[in-house]
Amino acid sequence: MVYSTCSMNPVENEAVVAEVLRRCGESVELVDVSSELPQLVRRPGLKKWKVQDKNVWLASYKDVPTFRRAGINPSMFPSGKSYMDASDNSHEASCGKMPDICSNGNCEKRSELSEDPLVPTDVSEEEVTTLPLERCMRIVPHDQNTGAFFIAVFQKLSSLPGNSKNHFSY
Structure with missing residues (x-):
């Protein structure tokens, strides 16, 4: 299959390819076709990137402000991890707020922790x-017109x- x-x-x-690889496990592999069409100037796929949200560049899902997590998915980032663990869930249950808006156990509004609520603290x-996302190919306009x-x-x-009834929906 070609994407x-x-x-x-x-x-x-790369985020779409990474999610396909994560969901499919060892049943699918990303094929290195860099030896095909040797005159085609290409660059490898990226292994790291940032996600832009409004006017902020986010390096990791844990940098996403709580109020933006409905629109930004963990799968948009290279690792695809949500960074939620049991301690985060127990904290939220005890104080009613996500831990990334708390400081030293004293829960506060994000706007009180930072001048700009869009910037993670x-x-x-x-x-x-x-x-192995380097097996992907990026063809950029300025390499060969x-x-x-x-x-x-x-x-x-x-x-x-999974069972045969499971499928990806795009």
Whole structure:
């Protein structure tokens, strides 16, 4: 299967490929086709990227303000992790607020912790994926006077996980 876009946005490209690989497990592999069409100038897929929300660049899902988490998914980031664990859930249950808006156990409104409520108070390091996204191809216009293209080639190795009624919806 070939997945291709004319976008250079990693959320539309590498993040989609990464989510397919995560959901399909070892039943699908990303094929390295860099030896095909040797005259085609290409760049490898990205292993790290940031997500833009409004006027803020986010390096990790844990940087997403609580009030924006309905519109920004963990799968948009390289690791695809939500960073919610049992301690976060128990904290939320005890104080009624997400832990990223609390400071030293004293829960406050995000706007009281930062001048700009869109800027996370605890900015993390940029995520890097362990998936082989370098096997994807990025064709950029200025390398050889073409349009922009992103290409990923998948090969199905075995039955997909889950029952036959499960399917992806796009």
